Each structure stands twice: as structure tokens, then as C-alpha cells.
Amino acid sequence: xxxxxxxxxxxxxxxxxxxxxxxxxxxxxxxxxxxxxxxxxxxxxxxxxxxxxxxxxxxxxxxxxxxxxxxxxxxxxxxxxxxxxxxxxxxxxxxxxxxxxxxxxxxxxxxxxxxxxxxxxxxxxxxxxxxxxxxxxxxxxxxxxxxxxxxxxxxxxxxxxxxxxxxxxxxxxxxxxxxxxxxxxxxxxxxxxxxxxxxxxxxxxxxxxxxxxxxxxxxxxxxxxxxxxxxxxxxxxxxxxxxxxxxxxxxxxxx
Amino acid sequence: xxxxxxxxxxxxxxxxxxxxxxxxxxxxxxxxxxxxxxxxxxxxxxxxxxxxxxxxxxxxxxxxxxxxxxxxxxxxxxxxxxxxxxxxxxxxxxxxxxxxxxxxxxxxxxxxxxxxxxxxxxxxxxxxxxxxxxxxxxxxxxxxxxxxxxxxxxxxxxxxxxxxxxxxxxxxxxxxxxxxxxxxxxxxxxxxxxxxxxxxxxxxxxxxxxxxxxxxxxxxxxxxxxxxxxxxxxxxxxxxxxxxxxxxxxxxxxxxxxxxxxxxxxxxxxxxxxxxxxxxxxx
Amino acid sequence: xxxxxxxxxxxxxxxxxxxxxxxxxxxxxxxxxxxxxxxxxxxxxxxxxxxxxxxxxxxxxxxxxxxxxxxxxxxxxxxxxxxxxxxxxxxxxxxxxxxxxxxxxxxxxxxxxxxxxxxxxxxxxxxxxxxxxxxxxxxxxxxxxxxxxxxxxxxxxxxxxxxxxxxxxxxxxxxxxxxxxxxxxxxxxxxxxxxxxxxxxxxxxxxxxxxxxxxxxxxxxxxxxxxxxxxxxxxxxxxxxxxxxxxxxxxxxxxxxxxxxxxxxxxx
Numbered sequence: 146x147x148x149x150x151x152x153x154x155x156x157x158x159x160x161x162x163x164x165x166x167x168x169x170x171x172x173x174x175x176x177x178x179x180x181x182x183x184x185x186x187x188x189x190x191x192x193x194x195x196x197x198x199x200x201x202x203x204x205x206x207x208x209x210x211x212x213x214x215x216x217x218x219x220x221x222x223x224x225x226x227x228x229x230x231x232x233x234x235x236x237x238x239x240x241x242x243x244x245x246x247x248x249x250x251x252x253x254x255x256x257x258x259x260x261x262x263x264x265x266x267x268x269x270x271x272x273x274x275x276x277x278x279x280x281x282x283x284x285x286x287x288x289x290x291x292x293x294x295x296x297x298x299x300x301x302x303x304x305x306x307x308x309x310x311x312x313x314x315x316x317x318x319x320x321x322x323x324x325x326x327x328x329x330x331x332x333x334x335x336x337x338x339x340x341x342x343x344x345x346x347x348x349x350x351x352x353x354x355x356x357x358x359x360x361x362x363x364x365x366x367x368x369x370x371x372x373x374x375x376x377x378x379x380x381x382x383x384x385x386x387x388x389x390x391x392x393x394x395x396x397x398x399x400x
Numbered sequence: 401x402x403x404x405x406x407x408x409x410x411x412x413x414x415x416x417x418x419x420x421x422x423x424x425x426x427x428x429x430x431x432x433x434x435x436x437x438x439x440x441x442x443x444x445x446x447x448x449x450x451x452x453x454x455x456x457x458x459x460x461x462x463x464x465x466x467x468x469x470x471x472x473x474x475x476x477x478x479x480x481x482x483x484x485x486x487x488x489x490x491x492x493x494x495x496x497x498x499x500x501x502x503x504x505x506x507x508x509x510x511x512x513x514x515x516x517x518x519x520x521x522x523x524x525x526x527x528x529x530x531x532x533x534x535x536x537x538x539x540x541x542x543x544x545x546x547x548x549x550x551x552x553x554x555x556x557x558x559x560x561x562x563x564x565x566x567x568x569x570x571x572x573x574x575x576x577x578x579x580x581x582x583x584x585x586x587x588x589x590x591x592x593x594x595x596x597x598x599x600x601x602x603x604x605x606x607x608x609x610x611x612x613x614x615x616x617x618x619x620x621x622x623x624x625x626x627x628x629x630x631x632x633x634x635x636x637x638x639x640x641x642x643x644x645x646x647x648x649x650x651x652x653x654x655x656x657x658x659x660x661x662x663x664x665x666x667x668x669x670x671x672x673x674x675x676x677x678x679x680x681x682x683x
Numbered sequence: 684x685x686x687x688x689x690x691x692x693x694x695x696x697x698x699x700x701x702x703x704x705x706x707x708x709x710x711x712x713x714x715x716x717x718x719x720x721x722x723x724x725x726x727x728x729x730x731x732x733x734x735x736x737x738x739x740x741x742x743x744x745x746x747x748x749x750x751x752x753x754x755x756x757x758x759x760x761x762x763x764x765x766x767x768x769x770x771x772x773x774x775x776x777x778x779x780x781x782x783x784x785x786x787x788x789x790x791x792x793x794x795x796x797x798x799x800x801x802x803x804x805x806x807x808x809x810x811x812x813x814x815x816x817x818x819x820x821x822x823x824x825x826x827x828x829x830x831x832x833x834x835x836x837x838x839x840x841x842x843x844x845x846x847x848x849x850x851x852x853x854x855x856x857x858x859x860x861x862x863x864x865x866x867x868x869x870x871x872x873x874x875x876x877x878x879x880x881x882x883x884x885x886x887x888x889x890x891x892x893x894x895x896x897x898x899x900x901x902x903x904x905x906x907x908x909x910x911x912x913x914x915x916x917x918x919x920x921x922x923x924x925x926x927x928x929x930x931x932x933x934x935x936x937x938x939x940x941x942x943x944x945x946x947x948x949x950x951x
Contacts, residue, residue, distance in 0.1 A: 163797040184817065243714035244721060250933035251926065252892045258914040258922060262737065298506050304471045305520040305571060306496020315522070319510050338806045342896055346914075352809075360812035360900065368813050376805035383804065396509040396551065 186366045195370035201355070202370070206378060209340050209352040212268055213382065216275020217336035221329055224280035228287020228325075229318075238288070249281045253339075257346035271343035271351075275336035282335070286328035290321030326390040333382045341375070352378070418486045419446040420574055420607050421470065425480035428465050438632035439465040443480075445626065445635060449574065452601055452608045454622035456615060456668060458675040462633030463611045464503075467577050470609070471500040484575075496524075499571040499606075503579045505564040507552040513563050514539075514548045520571035535570060541600060542566045558589045565597075569604060578610045582617070591649070594621060598647060615668055619660055620647060627667050630674040636667055737919045748924040756909070756928045763898065763905040764932060766822050767890040770829025774886065777830065778837025779879070786845045786871065787863055799838070807832045811897050825897045825905070832893045833886040837879065844878025845871045880944045887940050891933045906932075 168188055175187035195202060227245075231238040253274065264270035294317050302312050344353025352375055359367040428440040439462040447453055457463050468474040470482065472494030481488045484497060499520070507516045517538070518531035526534075539545045542562045552560055561581055568576055582590045594617060601608055612618050618625045622641050629636040641660060643651055651657050722742045728734070729741040736744065749756060785792040811828055818824035848870050856866050898907025906929045913921035 163794060164801060167798060167801075239713045240717055244717045247714070247718070247930075247934065250888055250891075250937050251930040252895045252933065256926065258910070259919065262919070295506070297502060297504060298508070300468075300473055301500070301502060301506050302519075302523065303495055304473055304498070304500040305523045307523040311523055315519070316508070319508070322510075334806065338808050341806055341808050345899070356809060356812050357900075360815065363816060365813070365816060368816070372805055372809050372813065375809040376801060379806055380801070380804040396553070 183363075183365055186369060191366045191369040191373070194364070194366040195374065198355075198367070198370075202374060204350055205352045205355050206374060208268075208350045209337070209344070210378060210382075212271035212340035212343070212351070213275055213333070213336045213378075215268075216272040216339060217279050217333050217382075219272065220276040220279025220336065221283050221332055223276070224283025224328070224332070225287050225325065227280065227284040228321075229291065231284070231288045232291035232317075233313075242288075245281060245284060253277050257343055260343065261346050266347050271340045271348075274343040275339035278335040278339040279332035282328040282331050283325065286324045287321060290324030291317050293324070294320045322394045323396070326386075326394045329390070330383060330386050333386050334379060337375075337379055337382060417448060419483075420449045420451075420485060421445075421447040421609075422483040422486075423470075423476075423480070424483065426466075426469065426482060427477040427479045428462070428469060428474065429477055440469070441632035441634045443633070443635055445638075447575070447607060447609060449607055450605060451623050452598075452610065452621060453624050453626060454610045454612055454618035455626045455628060456612055456618040456664075457628030457633065457636075458630050458668075458672040459613070460675060461628045461630050461671070463628060464579060466628075466633065467500070467502075467579050467609075467611060470494065470575075471498050471577055472496070497573060497575075499568045499573040499576045501564055501568040501576070501578050501581055503581070503583060505552075505560040507560055507563060509552050512549050512551050513544060513555070516552070516563055517566045517570055519567055524571070531570075535566065538566055538570065541603070543596070558585055558593065561585065561593070565600075569600065569606070574607055576606045576608045578608060580611050580613065583613070590617070595647075595649065597621070598645075602646070615661060615664060616652060619643075619657060619664065620652060625664060627664060627671070630671045636671060637664075639664060737917075740920055740923055744920060745923045745927050748920050749927055752921065752924060756906075756924065759904055759906045759909045759925070760928050760932050762822070763891070763894050763907065763929065764936075766825040766898075766905065767829055767887075767894040767936075769822075770826040770894065771833050771887060771890040773826070774830045774833025774890070775837050775883065778834040778882070779841055781834070782838050782841035782845055782875075783867060783872075785842060787867060799835075803835050803839075807835075807893060808896060811900055814897065815901050820901045820903060822902075825894050825902065828893050828897045829890045832889050836886045836889065837882045840878045840882030840885075841875055844875030847871075847878070848874045877948050880940075880948050884937065884940050884944065887936050888933060891929065891936065895929060 171188045175185050231242055257270075257274065260270045260273055264273055298316055298320075299312060302316055307315070340351070341353035341356070344351040345357055348354050352371060356368070356371050359371060423443050423445040426440060426443040426445075427438070430437045430439060443466065455463055455466075465474065469476050472489075472492055475491040476482055482494065483489065484494065489497075508519070511519070514532055514535045517535040518526075518528070521531040521534070522528065536548060539548060542565065544559065544562060544566070547555070547559070552563075555563070561584075565578075565581065568578070582593050585593060598621060610618075610621060612621075619641055624638055624640050626638045627636045628634065639660065643654075643656055643660075726741050726743060729739060734741075740748075785795065807828070810831060811824075814824040814827050818827055845867075852870060853866060856870055861869070894905070895907035895910070898905040899911045902908040906925050909925045910922055913919070913925060
């Protein structure tokens with residue numbers, strides 16, 4: 146049997162308890178201390194506000210989720226392909242990798258306006274931003290993961306008469322998976338950020354849109370409700386990746 | 401896999417059978433010009449089918465380089481050649497012809513015991529189902545019964561070595577190369593593994609070339625002990641071990657054993673001192 | 684100079700890994716060439732297909748705009764750099780301190796980690812409107828945002844780094860009579876350096892991005908503000924100019940950190 150990770154319930158119980166504790170503390174402190182509701186509304190008010198705009202909130206979550214998901218999947222796939230290509234074809238790496246690094250220092254989120262021009266005020270433009278933010282860490286990690294394969298293991302496979310393709314699929318790629326997984330976890334968070342900021346540049350539906358609207362109307366409870374919603378969305382996405390990682394890449398990296 | 405030719409055991413002199421492996425004037429140099437290093441020089445060696453040959457020498461004498469060449473990972477320099485069953489082998493031709501076990505177990509952490517053991521078979525093209533069946537059948541012999549679904553990090557060092565050995569034996573080739581497989585084990589485990597290895601060797605009838613740095617181990621295990629000199633590594637002397645088989649644990653204190661050891665010890669010590677004392681590694 | 688024995692044994696390995704200290708020129712030459720090729724192709728494509736300025740301006744046009752508007756751009760990029768670096772420094776201090784405290788008091792870590800993870804789950808940008816409302820449109824809100832983003836990265840990385848030393852090494856120090864603080868100072872912190880510097884590299888790029896993004900929502904000055912204004916005025920050439928300037932600034936910061944990385948963690 147595969148080695149059992151810690152019971153999932155125990156892993157959830159402690160954080161859950163702490164969060165509930167935090168929620169209670171929030172409520173008590175906000176009501177008790179003399180802070181303007183404008184700055185620090187009690188949790189109950191925040192939740193009520195969230196409930197009030199329920200349908201819109203749900204629609205926004207769905208929209209942002211789709212943008213994030215698509216951008217992430219495309220970015221991850223592209224990133225893995227690039228990482229593999231760079232690891233296997235050294236001249237390619239020398240030529241293109243520096244450009245990759247440079248491209249990451251460009252504050253791509255500032256591109257938002259231009260992306261809208263190029264791709265229209267549609268889902269596509271957000272997906273593009275999310276894609277752009279994701280593929281770089283995935284490429285870097287795929288590349289370094291593949292290069293870090295134990296050379297003695299490669300020699301062993303050669304001694305058994307393995308072809309290059311066999312060495313890739315049976316050794317190099319599996320060995321790189323733990324490192325790739327780390328990048329994927331990062332990528333999903335970045336995708337979400339990309340989607341939200343992309344929405345700031347002009348859209349009608351989405352969590353980013355609701356954030357801007359709440360800012361202009363200075364409705365702080367709504368802002369807090371949105372923050373919590375974003376947090377939940379971010380956590381779920383992260384959790385999905387973490388679960389997949391547990392099942393596929395459950396071993397720690399090579400000793 | 402033929403049984404050992406009794407004539408071959410007599411020692412010096414040409415044997416009537418074609419040697420399984422023959423090294424003729426094998427050299428290996430690295431780099432060129434003034435900084436060139438000769439790892440292996442002028443090695444002549446013959447291995448008959450079914451033999452168990454042990455190779456001993458000081459650190460850095462080129463034992464592992466020699467193994468890499470026999471395994472096909474490194475080509476021999478043009479001066480000499482390696483012949484398998486009488487056929488000279490071109491560069492890389494030996495890949496996949498010899499079952500090679502390096503010093504580290506090199507198990508893949510994402511594969512369980514059985515899947516690690518069948519790695520070479522998979523590469524060969526044997527169907528996973530068939531390969532797994534073969535491995536499962538071998539598990540009891542290797543003391544791994546019940547551990548088929550375990551993963552490397554759940555096993556002790558000795559068990560991991562046994563999985564690696566199983567992988568080596570499953571790859572059905574006439575010649576097996578073992579590079580200090582018991583080096584990392586404690587003395588007690590090592591003694592048990594040595595006896596167990598001889599048992600397996602006689603059962604599965606392969607030809608074994610075994611590197612060690614332990615003279616007792618070399619004499620205990622081998623039909624023939626080959627002593628290598630310090631770098632540049634060449635064969636200093638070969639000695640046939642006439643001790644009867646199967647070898648009991650008590651043989652290490654017998655008169656015959658001790659006299660062989662006395663002879664070989666002098667040679668081995670001499671080479672070890674060369675490496676340890678005056679040799680200046682800086683260039 | 685190399686040890687001959689090691690050379691012979693690892694000739695195979697070394698040839699594969701191709702390690703070696705490249706000179707600065709060797710390191711940057713491929714980059715320079717790639718950039719030159721990229722910019723050259725870009726310029727030619729724009730000219731050949733007569734691409735409209737609002738779709739994709741030529742590098743030469745962007746460069747001209749940068750030169751034209753340099754006084755404004757310079758003030759803006761300095762303001763943004765100011766915010767980013769202040770937030771960066773504060774973020775490192777907070778992240779490092781918090782990491783050390785958490786490692787020294789495990790119960791605190793167990794209690795606090797879920798909270799920190801929860802806060803971290805929220806995409807940083809979602810806090811921006813709140814920061815603007817609480818701290819106004821001045822630089823304070825931007826610095827606060829950068830601090831949040833950077834301190835998290837530093838915290839997580841440093842935490843991982845501080846925990847790296849094996850039990851054996853820690854027990855060794857304890858057997859010498861070392862206190863927890865001493866262990867922290869002599870063993871954990873040096874061991875955590877690579878992770879910390881790694882976090883700093885990620886953090887500096889994030890710092891610039893977060894500063895710019897925050898400015899876009901409301902500011903008195905800064906590159907992000909310029910971008911936002913230029914977008915409102917449909918002056919895309921200026922948008923590109925601002926992006927170019929901020930990219931160069933980010934790159935300089937990043938390279939600075941790569942240099943720090945080599946100097947501080949020379950034993951890697």
C-alpha cells in the first residue's frame with residue numbers, strides 16, 4: 146500500500162478550530178472596541194453583506210474561477226513543455242532562457258490595458274494574463290527538476306540498454322515531478338491574481354470587478370466579504386492542486 | 401549459462417572454452433597533454449563462464465572505471481579491446497549486454513520493490529505483467545517476501561541492496577558486475593549477505609565479477625582473486641582460490657585461507673601504501 | 684589544480700554537468716544577443732506590416748517617447764522604487780523576525796500558521812482596495828501592500844530554511860551546551876541563508892509589481908499612476924514607455940539581488 150499521509154481529518158481539524166476562534170475574536174473585538182464600522186466591521190455585518198449580494202457574488206466567483214483555471218492549465222502545460230525543451234535541447238536554453246527571465250521582470254499586470262486591446266474585453270484577455278504569470282515559474286522548475294536528476298541513475302539505465310526515450314519517461318520526468326509540483330502550487334495563486342487584476346481594466350462580471358466597485362462606493366463590509374471570498378477561492382484552488390500532488394507525487398525528492 | 405569448466409579451475413594456462421569476457425591490453429586515459437590521467441593501463445583479463453571473480457585494489461586504482469568499460473558506459477582506448485564470447489565489442493556495443501550493479505542502490509523512490517526490480521526487464525521490452533511475475537517468484541530467494549509493495553524509503557539499507565541485487569539478477573545476462581555491493585553494510589549484515597550471494601550465484605548459475613576493498617571478502621567469495629595496482633591501474637597478480645565449495649563461514653580461519661591471505665595481503669598492502677603515502681594528488 | 688583522482692573518477696559526471704564559473708561576459712552575452720534579436724525582429728515587423736501605434740509600437744518609437752517624457756517618467760519611477768524598496772526592506776525585517784520567533788516557540792507556530800496560511804490564501808491584490816481606504820492614496824498604502832506581499836514570501840522561505848538543519852547537527856550543538864538562541868544564531872540562520880536570499884529574489888520582483896498595481900487603483904504619483912492615466916487618455920505610446928521604464932528598473936533591482944545572492948551565499 147502506498148504510505149499513508151496523515152489522516153486528512155486531523156490536518157483539517159486544527160486549522161478549522163483556529164479559524165473559528167479567529168472568527169469569534171473578530172466579532173468580539175469589532176463590536177467591543179470603539180472602532181468605526183467604516184474601518185473594521187464586525188464579522189456578522191460582513192457575512193450579512195456577503196449574503197445580500199449572494200447571486201452576484203456567485204456569478205463573479207464562477208467567472209473569476211474559469212479565467213483562473215483556464216489560464217493556469219494552459220500556462221502549466223506550456224511551462225512544462227518549455228522546461229522539458231530547455232532541459233533537453235541545450236542550445237535552445239541558451240538562446241531563449243535569458244529572455245524568459247527578463248520577461249518576468251516586466252510588470253505584466255501593467256499590461257492589462259494593452260491585453261484588453263489585443264484580446265478584447267473578454268474572458269480571453271484574463272486567461273492570457275493568468276497564462277503569462279503561470280508559465281514562467283513552471284518552466285523554471287521543470288527545467289531545474291530535470292537537470293537535477295541523479296546522473297548515476299541515468300548511467301544505470303544506459304547500462305541496461307535503455308533508449309533516450311525510455312530514460313526520459315521512466316526516469317527524468319518522474320524525478321522532476323516534485324519540483325514541478327511546487328511551481329504548480331505557486332502558479333495557481335499567480336493565476337488568480339492575474340485574473341483579478343485583469344478584471345480591473347474593464348469588465349462587468351468578476352471578483353476583481355466587485356472589488357473595484359466596492360472601493361469606489363467605499364463599502365468596507367462588502368470589501369471584507371470579497372476578501373474572504375477571494376481567500377476561499379484561493380484556498381480551494383490551492384487545495385485541489387495539493388490533493389492532486391499528494392496522489393501523483395507523494396514521494397519526497399531523491400535522497 | 402554453463403556450469404564452471406573444471407579445467408578452468410586449475411589456474412594458469414589456456415583453457416579450452418572461449419572465455420565469456422576477455423580484456424586485451426585495455427587502457428583508459430582521461431584528458432590529454434600534461435594533465436592527462438591514466439586510470440587503467442594494460443589490463444589483460446579472462447573470465448570463463450560460471451566463474452566468480454573478485455577484484456581488489458586500493459582506492460582510485462581504476463576498478464570502477466574498468467567496470468564502466470565492461471558495462472559499455474565508457475569506451476576502452478584504441479590500444480586494446482574487450483571481447484565478449486570471442487567477439488570484439490565496439491564503442492557502446494556492450495550497453496545492455498551485461499548486468500551492472502553500481503555501488504549505490506539507485507532505487508527509484510517512486511517505484512515499489514517489485515517495480516524497481518523489473519526496471520531492466522521493462523527496458524528490455526518484457527511485458528510488465530510477465531516481468532512482475534518473475535520478480536514475485538524471486539522475492540523469497542532474496543529475503544523480500546511480503547515486501548513487494550513497499551517503497552525504498554521504508555526499507556533498511558540491507559534490504560535496498562537486496563532489491564538492487566534482485567534487479568541485477570532479473571536482468572538475464574551471462575555476466576554480472578557487482579561494484580562493492582556490500583560496502584555500505586555493517587560487518588554482521590555483510591557476512592550474511594556474502595553467504596547468501598554465493599548461494600544465489602550457484603542457484604542461478606551466472607558469471608560474476610565482484611569488486612571489493614575487503615581482502616577477506618575477496619578470498620571468501622571468489623574462484624579467482626585479481627589484485628589491481630595503484631593508479632595507473634593494472635593487474636598486479638591473479639590468484640586462483642582452491643578452497644572447496646560451498647564455502648562455510650568457518651573457512652576464514654582455516655589454514656588454507658590464511659596462507660592465501662598472507663600471500664595476497666603483501667601485494668595488496670604494497671599497492672595501498674602507494675596510494676596512501678607518497679602520492680601527491682595535486683598537479 | 685584539480686585533484687587527479689577525483690578527475691578520473693568523476694570525468695564522466697563532470698563532462699555531463701558542464702559546471703564552471705563563466706565570466707560575466709559569457710553570462711550576459713546570450714542574453715544580449717537574444718534581446719537584440721528580439722528587438723530587431725519587433726522593429727522590422729512593425730515597420731513591414733505598418734502596425735498601428737495603439738496596437739504595437741516599434742521599439743524605436745517607445746524609446747523616443749521615453750526620452751521625450753523622461754522628466755516625468757524619472758520622477759514616477761523613483762517614486763515607485765521608493766515605495767517598493769521601503770516595503771521590501773520592511774517586509775524582510777518582519778518576515779525574518781516572525782520566522783525566527785516561530786521557530787523558537789513551536790506552540791506559537793502551530794497556533795499561528797493556520798492564520799497566516801489563511802491570510803496568505805487571499806490573493807494579495809484583493810487587499811489593495813482596503814489598503815487605499817485605510818491608508819489613503821499616498822505612498823503609505825503602497826508600502827503597506829508591498830510589506831504584506833514581501834513579508835509572506837520571506838516568512839515562508841525563511842521558515843523552511845531555518846528548519847533545514849538536521850536533528851543530528853542540532854543535537855551536536857546542544858551537547859556542547861548551546862542555548863536555543865545560540866543554535867538559532869550559529870546554525871539555523873546561516874543554513875537559512877540560501878532560502879532567505881531565494882525569497883528575496885522572488886520578493887523584489889513582486890515588490891515592484893505590487894507597488895505598480897496598487898498605484899493603478901489610486902495614487903498621486905508613480906509608474907502605475909502614469910500607466911493608469913495614460914490608459915484613460917488613450918495614449919498607449921505613453922503606456923508602453925512607462926512599462927519599458929519600469930521593466931528596466933525591475934531588472935536592475937533583480938540583478939542587484941543576483942549579485943547579493945552570489946556574495947552572501949558563496950558556498951552554494
